[in-house]
Structure formats: C-alpha cells, structure tokens
Amino acid sequence: MDGIDGCVPPSAREITTGQTNRVWSVEGPTPYILKHYGDPSRAANEAAALRLLTSHRAPCPQLLAASSGSSTPPWTAQAALHAKPVPIDRFLADLAEPLAAIHRIPGTHFGRLAGAQQHRSWTGYLHDRLRTYAAAAPALRAVARCLHQEVDASDTPIQPVLLHHDLQPGHLLREPAGSRLLIDWELAIFGDQRSDLARLAVRLDLDDPTPVLALASRADAAAEGRLHLYWRIHLLADAALSTDSAVRERAAGRLLGSSVT
Template sequence: MGASSPPIRAPHAEPVPTGQLLHELADPLAAVHRIPGPHAGRLAGARPHRAWRDYLYDRLDIYATAAPDLTQVAAALRHELDAVAVDIEPRLLHHDLQPGHLVHPRSGRPLLLDWELAAFGDPLSDLARLAVRLDHTGPTDVLRLAHRPTPDATRRIHLYWRIHQLANAALSTDPLVRRRGRAHLS
C-alpha cells in the first residue's frame, strides 16, 4: 500500500445567528433570483409547468396523495391559491436554503451549494422555504430579502410558507419535521 491519503471529511455548517445568515444570503440570493426561467417548476426530474400556479396545484395534489388525512388542508391552500395573484415571471429558486448550503471561499463572494431541489418560480417561495427550514413561526422576518417586494408579497409569502409546511407534514422522512409541519398548519 502506498502513502496514506488524509481522510475525507464531510463539511458541516457552523452555527450562525439567523440575522447573520440572512445578511450573508442577501447578495447570492438576489443574483439567483434575477435569472429568468423558461417554465415553472423543478429544473430536473419533473415535468415543466406552463405557469407557477400550475406547478403549485401539482405540488398540493402530491402532498394530499401522500398524506390523505391532510387533503382538507391541501384543498384550503388550493382555494387560497386561487385568490392570490401568483402569475409571475418564473425566476431561479434554490429551494433548499439552509446554513450548510452557503459556503465562504477564501477569496470571493459566498456561494450556494446543493441545487438538487432548484426550480423556477416565485422568489418569495424560496424565502418562505428558508423560514420553514429555520423553523420560524412565520415567514415575515425573511421577507426583507425579497428583491423589490410588491404590495401582495406578504400574502404570497405566508401562503408559500404554509404550502412548505404541508410538504414537510406530508413528505418528510424525519418524524420531528413531520410533526412540526403539522403543528404549524393547525
């Protein structure tokens, strides 16, 4: 056997205060959210949707199928979705923002890693998902990251936050995450 190689170590995120994380995410996220998309929905592995609303309808159907006891919650969110203006030009979304996905190279700007869940849609959905990942009781504190929020941004981000809670309640493999999602929906 030759010279031994150093062991491979998985990177782990250092704990950071929420305010610091939001500050550090502001620039990379603004750059990402400026990139327009040719369709709505996931970048890979799923069919593209003509409109963001259609993608969200599809997601609600998936969550209701996965958790039949949450069908009424999904129906209520679908009804609310019908009443909210979500017809936006799809923009690139990371859709899995969390501290471990933001790295700081020795030189240069912070970078976002792990684009497996990336989609094209409303940037407010990215922010709402971040609030869910950070286990916030609502998405209002991440709204400040919105690039030129419109007057209806607060209503949309709250709707998306509940949709992401439903996703956790219906699909998470972690029982604690499922319970938290259900608790936030009630």
C-alpha cells in the first residue's frame, strides 16, 4: 500500500508485548499495525499465512504490505482492528468456530508456509523438529528418542491443513459486531489439526491436554493418542527453546513426569 514502507512514523505508538518482535500502532488515513521481526523467516511466514487466509475469507487481519527479502528489519503492516481479546472464561467456546474454519484450509506440504524447509510427510516434519529440540537440550535427548519412536509407531497418512500453531489467550479477538479473529500468524504451518490443539494445551498450562479435544472435528481413541503425543512434543519444544527459564523448567518437569520416561 502506498505510504507504508516499514519505517516507524514519528507519531507511532509502540504496543510491543512479546520478546521476539516490536509492534507499533500507526494512525493515519489508513490506521495499521506495524511489526518488525527478529527472524526474517517469521515475517515471510506470517505474510504468506495472511495472504492464504484472505483468499479463503478466513478470520484474520488484512495484510496491507510486507517487506521484501532484503529488508532490514523484516516487517509486515496489518490493518488495525477495532477488537478486544476474548475473556479467558470464553476463550475455548469462542475459539471453536474460527478454528474450524482455519482447519478446513488444505495445505500443499507439511511445515511452515514460507521461510523454512517444507516436508513431504508429517512424520518427516516431526522428526526434523525433534532433532532440533534434542540438539538444543542435550539433557532431554533420551526423551526425544522415545518421541521419535512414538512418531514412527503412530505413522498414518495425514492430510495437511492450516494450523495457527500459537493458539493462546490474547491471540483471539472479538470485534464489536461479534466476529472472532485470530492474530499473530508467524508460526503457522500445514499439518495435523491435533497439533494445534496440543500446542494450545501447553499454552493453557494444562496438566492433561484432553479437555481441548472438544475443539477437534473428530474425537476418538486415535485422536486422543495423537493429542498426547503432540502435547509432549510441544512440551519438549518449550523445554529446549523457550527464552523464559521458568517456562523451560516447567515444561521439562511436566514432560519428565509424563509417560515418556
């Protein structure tokens, strides 16, 4: 869009809340949210996800502009939203409809949409992630080996669908008209929808991921087994990669106290 170049206007108001990116609210004829990313692959991935979501008329912010591959820092500009986070006591109930719409969007591969390696199989994607986590947390390599084995044992054909992969309170907004929107798509991937639910269970700090199965399109014994497997993989991700020591310790403790010992 004309006039948006990724630079922070003097009148912009910083609204950064996380540790990875910086975010500003920019006023003007067309108000927008400007995000600067610490990781260019995340910027490319969020831009690709928003374009895909828009093509399917899915509940998400409108992408107004994005950086080219050579821009420093990488950035996106997204339409400002007149919306507020859904209260925590309404979160799961209000999440059901937008999440179902997202999980109906088919994928072309497994893994991130852009800026990272793409995989031909879901099993291949999971093994790649487990190798990354084991390299980052040598003390948990035995856990990673067990999870590798479980992934192989549960290998069945998976049709990839779009996953948000960072579901948590604060990322679901409600507009005044009542529409629900999901924001922050930089970690989106194509994969098994139950991985989205498992990551949500980790973000909700649940001791058992089973309650989030209410959001699944089909909940049976196989779905529950995969949910528990993905939940442990996401716990390993937090234990290995989180920048917050308290999150790492909590995830490791929960992981080592689960059945993968």
